Amino acid sequence: MEILLSIAIGVLGACGVWLVLRPRTFQVLMGLSLLSYAVNLFLFSMGSLSIGHEPIVAPGRTADLAHYTDPMVQALVLTAIVIGFATTALFLVVLLALRGLSDSDHVDGEADPS
């Protein structure tokens, strides 16, 4: 399972990096989304990978990471998901404004002349 998840994270990350390096705004936006998936999963996997150990307190269960998954990384990732949406929206609008100004959807307004 671990190897599966880490390969998935790696591929998502690679696709994200490839896309953010592309010249078109839509590609960059897609890339950011993929990168944020990869990063969120990566952060999430920092805790521990366990099945059936939701961090919801049950009476009689010892309060340690052997009996629950790590709640801290989950709290961090939760806010990251929501903030990720806000920044994606912001970036989208900035790129739209750029498109209106430069008449092109190249991230720098036009291809590098040099």
Added chain:
Amino acid sequence: MELPLLILLPFVGSVIASLFPTHARNAASGFAGIVALAVTILVARLYPEVQAQGVVQWRLAWLPTLGLDFVVRLDGLAWMFALLAAGIGCLVTFYARYYMSPEDPVPRFFAFLLAFMGAMLGVVTAGNLVQLVFFWEVTSIYSFLLIGYWHHRRDARRGAYMSLAVTGTGGFLLLAGVLLLGRVVGSYDLDAVLGQGAAIREHALYPLILALVLAGAFTKSAQFPFHFWLPHAMAAPTPVSAYLHSAAMVKVGVFLLMRLWSALAGTEAWFIAVSGAGAVTLLLGAWCAMFQRDLKGLLAYSTMSHLGLITLLLGLGSPLAAVAAVFHAMNHATFKSSLFMAAGIIDHETGTRDMRRLHGLFRAMPITGTLAIVASAAMAGVPLLNGFLSKEMFFAETFYLVAHPAIQYALPLVATLAGTFAVVYALRVAHGIFFGEPPDRLPHPPHEPVRWMRVPIELLVLACIAVGVAPALVIGDVLATAARPVVGGTLPHYDLALWHGFNAPLLMSLLATVGGLLLYRALGGRLGSARFDVPPFVPIDGQRLFERTLAWGDRMARALARRIVVRRLQPQIAWMIVLATIGAALAVRETGLQWGDRQRVAGTFAVAALWTVGVASAVAAAWLAKLHRFAALTMLGVTGLMVCITFVLFSAPDLALTQLVVESVTVVLFLLGLRWLPKRQPGLAPEASPRQRLRRARDLVLAVAAGAGLATLSYALLTRPAPQSISPFFLDRALPEGGGTNVINVMLVDFRSFDTLGEITVLGAAALTVYALLRRFRPPREAIAMPAQQRVVLEVAATDLVAPQTDAAALTGYLKVPAVLARLMLPLAVLVALHLFLRGHNLPGGGFVAGLVVAIAFIMQYLVAGASWIEARLTLNPARWIAVGLLTATLTGAGAWAVGYPFLTTHTAHVDLPLVGEMHIPSALFFDVGVFAVVTGSTLLVLLALAHQSIRARRAQAAARADALAAAGTAAIATTAAGAPVATTLRPVEG
């Protein structure tokens, strides 16, 4: 206590003065005058106390942990300077009332003037050195504002900038010096520093401290080689020159030298640096003053020269010289500010300050002339005036100095020479302007000014005469009080008499006076002529040096920026990824990379299949994003769902919920954005150049490297034993202290609620920014027209998605069944959200998820019915949701203060409700309400703002087209698409 009022009053007055209407000249000047007068009276009334106790102070704990107190400390020296700053400030406000033109925005002027006065008082009464430097910088800033008061004039802007650059740099160096001084002494307290003079002078850091402190003092007091800014500061209104450049700001530098005299003076380094700079400035200033054409320029150079004299005296290191320095500082302030004011009157009444055109004015302005002549005589050091006394003391000090023979002979010579020049430039003012041929071709016919404009000069000249005639009686006591703290408590013996018998200083005075008279007679009218455009024998032009240095710095900065700054986004991202990858690789090399032996979770076929799909979609999204945006978006959604399922699988129900709803809104967001992107078709793109291919290869390598690194790190982390970190704390305390079993939610709204408050603030700010940016959004022309899909719909079909105006129109449209369903779903969705919200504290759910669910429910209505239809029936006002949410969250947090707990402390109330039974209502619930409202509002604001672009843009276009049609008077232009009859024109949209 009155002491803090000394500083507070001018600053408060400044704020109030700035609120007067722009042209309220009388009110603003009257108010400023009253404030200045009140401060003057306050200072004057403190004299008996200062004289009796030596030091009066008021202390306020400022940064007690650093041992810093805010101390207002008034000793004799501070008192004397405070009186000069307040008293002359008072006269200047009075004078400025008549000087300033009714067109000038005077409240601003008086506000700056009062604030400057407050800063001056802050410097002189500072009881610790950091405080002193703080106010020092404030004087620099207000001096900048005052010099640049007529900011429409280029010379004013340049002069202001130059003065700020020079004095600001000096202030910065002074701060460094003061910090070192505090380190050496162990305290910034002035008393402590003054008490450890010997230790400071012997310390290894003494030369550095001295250099830094002197840099501060010399820049402020325009001492060589930092003197050049002062003449350029003459672009200021004359009242400012009379105040800042005679009595106040330029005196701050010599004040600092006096203040620290007992701590720093007496060494050879001090003698060479301070006396050297003073002597050069004394001579240079006097020499240049002789050749000026501008009356204020002459006075500026003369000020420089007199400040040089004071500096020279302080540099000599003998207590008697220090007393003379204090005395001359007082005298100079009185005669120089009266001269500046007289110069202002001449400028005001004749329209020029050019000394070549000013002559024979005495007949037209006899009273002003008399006052100016007396003040010039004081400046030249004529007996029976105050300037004479301190000049005699200065001559005596230079003559009786015991030092290296070369210095011993040179110094009296320098002093006499400077005295001679002083007589020449004083004669140019007193004789050149007022006598000689009658004036002609002046811009205004000269005449006496308004009676009251002269009053400040009269008072100052009266002081000059009173001190000059009966010094011991008038000023003896004050001088003793002021000079005592400078020399460290014990005054040397001196005699403030007019006649000391026929001695060397008197001979020097006679020589200087006779020499000056002869020189003036010989050169006279030629001094201001074109031949002396630049004063002869002055090799260094400080101003040009300054400008060259600035230009050089500018060029260097630009060159550096060109080399190292990349403006384009693409290389920036590439570099970021390269550096991050290298950084991670280096970190791995440091610690080593090995797999751990944590117990593995067994893989299943289902998960493998799931992730095969997820990964394939991600690759497909990357592949398709260039030409097939919609398909790529769909693929992205698939990957998102896989992530969501992974969260479910590995015990993170809250994350899964959040991911699911965020996924939905993100897709809507992208769909709205797609609308504005340019068309791209496979055939249109030109063949990739070799350069592009190379670039793609590079990006592929980067992507694979970054991805492989991420996978490796992730695998290493997943196989090593996970640290317990601080998580068990949260698991342990969630129920007993947070009152909820869902640890994630308790963390978000309780343990880490401050963090969450920050997050929702960012969320709201991002949404508002999106909204603000879109208000100014100008979509590209070709994207305004309706998309092809909408254009094929018949106008008579009048679907609600095109432009529903009425209920009837909405009924005839398409998507009718989904519309009904969506409307039915709305209350249901709200119910689900409520459920998720309420159970959030104990089971998966909470404010974030609930907010997003409500937002999606509304967005769905928009999707099926169109914005106009919805907004005719429903007012959402998302910005208000954000505001209410933030307020609720913040007030909940602040509520804890009311009962004496820190911000955001949670309290749980236990209430018994009929039927329901016992309820736990934690205050975190209200915090969660805030989170909910902000999330709902932000999401809706972003999506609706984007959605409205289509309507807005089309409305604008329709209006433009309607105008064009009306003008042309022609029928509509028909267009066809896909062979179907099409709507010929857009229907006008109301509103």
